[in-house]
Amino acid sequence: MLYTTQMDAAKKGIFTKQMEDVIRDEQISKEELMEKIATGKIVIPANKNHKNLRGIAVGEGTKTKVNVNLGVSEDKCDPNAELEKAQTAVKYKADAIMDLSTFGDTAKHRRRLVEEIPVMIGTVPMYDAVAKYGKNIKDMTEEDLFRVVEEHAKDGIDFLTIHAGFNRVAAERVDNNPRLTHIVSRGGSILYEWMKLNDKENPFYEHYDRLLDICEKYDVTLSLGDGLRPGSIKDSTDAPQIQELIILGELTKRAWKRNVQVMIEGPGHVPLNEIVTNMQIQKKLCHGAPFYILGPIVTDVAPGYDHITSAIGGTLAAANGADFLCYVTPAEHLRLPDLADMKEGLMASRIAAHAADIAKGVKGAIEWDHKMSEARGNLDWKTMFDLAIDPEKAREYRASSMPIDGEVCTMCGDLCPIKRTKKDA
Ligand code: SF4
Numbered sequence: 001m002l003y004t005t006q007m008d009a010a011k012k013g014i015f016t017k018q019m020e021d022v023i024r025d026e027q028i029s030k031e032e033l034m035e036k037i038a039t040g041k042i043v044i045p046a047n048k049n050h051k052n053l054r055g056i057a058v059g060e061g062t063k064t065k066v067n068v069n070l071g072v073s074e075d076k077c078d079p080n081a082e083l084e085k086a087q088t089a090v091k092y093k094a095d096a097i098m099d100l101s102t103f104g105d106t107a108k109h110r111r112r113l114v115e116e117i118p119v120m121i122g123t124v125p126m127y128d129a130v131a132k133y134g135k136n137i138k139d140m141t142e143e144d145l146f147r148v149v150e151e152h153a154k155d156g157i158d159f160l161t162i163h164a165g166f167n168r169v170a171a172e173r174v175d176n177n178p179r180l181t182h183i184v185s186r187g188g189s190i191l192y193e194w195m196k197l198n199d200k201e202n203p204f205y206e207h208y209d210r211l212l213d214i215c216e217k218y219d220v221t222l223s224l225g226d227g228l229r230p231g232s233i234k235d236s237t238d239a240p241q242i243q244e245l246i247i248l249g250e251l252t253k254r255a256w257k258r259n260v261q262v263m264i265e266g267p268g269h270v271p272l273n274e275i276v277t278n279m280q281i282q283k284k285l286c287h288g289a290p291f292y293i294l295g296p297i298v299t300d301v302a303p304g305y306d307h308i309t310s311a312i313g314g315t316l317a318a319a320n321g322a323d324f325l326c327y328v329t330p331a332e333h334l335r336l337p338d339l340a341d342m343k344e345g346l347m348a349s350r351i352a353a354h355a356a357d358i359a360k361g362v363k364g365a366i367e368w369d370h371k372m373s374e375a376r377g378n379l380d381w382k383t384m385f386d387l388a389i390d391p392e393k394a395r396e397y398r399a400s401s402m403p404i405d406g407e408v409c410t411m412c413g414d415l416c417p418i419k420r421t422k423k424d425a
Helices: 006-012 017-025 030-038 079-091 106-116 125-133 142-155 168-176 186-198 208-218 239-257 272-285 306-319 339-359 365-377 381-387 391-399 417-421
Strands: 065-070 096-099 120-123 159-162 221-224 262-266 291-294 324-326
Touching: 006 017, 006 030, 017 030, 065 079, 065 339, 079 096, 079 106, 079 339, 096 106, 106 120, 106 125, 106 142, 120 125, 125 142, 125 159, 125 186, 142 159, 142 208, 168 186, 168 239, 208 221, 208 239, 221 239, 239 262, 239 272, 262 272, 272 291, 272 306, 291 306, 306 324, 306 339, 324 339, 339 365, 365 381, 381 391
Parallel strands: 065 096, 065 324, 096 120, 120 159, 159 221, 221 262, 262 291, 291 324
Antiparallel strands: none
């Protein structure tokens, strides 16, 4: 074997097939890409057992990526519907799919996803441990947890969310600093309960090297989870959140020593005025590792519209350093998203990601807008549809209200200023 992980390959100067994929999709040089992978600023989550994967980069200087969460639960268990959602998400250009299934034959569903989905796939093994063993949380053993991690890695999952930084020190911090919404991360709450009931340290923290062994073997990217992410804007940037982030920064360095690629997961609910600070603190404490964020949701009062509250936060966050946005749908806080919710959430996040890419000067981002503006200025409807982030929706809207003069639209009709002032009019 010439190399173990993408990071190991980059350090050794080996240009992998996945790096080649990235060069085709991004305006980044081979040298810059390899240097940033070698120093942990870019990751290419690419499990050796995910055979049909197209390499996708997450991190500094590359386009902001978007993840779609899917998965069955006890209340809604239809693996075929979830697979259809995953395929639709890929059609609408999601960069990643996270399978968060917590019920039924999760292994079968996960393996089908790996076989059929060509973008990076992530999971949270802790959720699956609950589904797989059906035990009380207290009775789950360390072996149970590591067995499920190894199973996901072997199945070809590209990145694993592991809340390794939520150790007993962080748990004490949350006990001593009461919050409005306590712990809102599912993985975090399970680990908190486990540590309390068993009076033991988080196994993923205590046996972190064992976790790294698995990640190195399959080239799984560690997505270090934020079990203490704030679940309300009041809890944002508080001591427990920052305590966990400090530990994640330490764990990042240990992973890099083993050539394991790392992303850091982040908040959560954060008011707009604290977002920039959050991005700066993360990049500083975690040594420039890619930042993967959920939201941030900038106000707590908009259930049904949280794809918008998170797109507002996601835009500002990504413009200031976040690299990867986990989508939020209108169903957030309310129910498992359906197909339509998934599309709304994905589009909102893709818009946020692109708007941020323009602001942070990602190469090639703004040119897309310039082409669209040129087409708009020429009333070139075909090109406008082709360039639209959601061509289907743009076509449907226009077709639903056609003007008398086909060159303009029904908004201004005969008074269309673009037509009236066109240079060649
Ligand atoms: S009619 Fe108005 S809205 Fe429609 S293309 Fe012309 S300027 Fe734009």
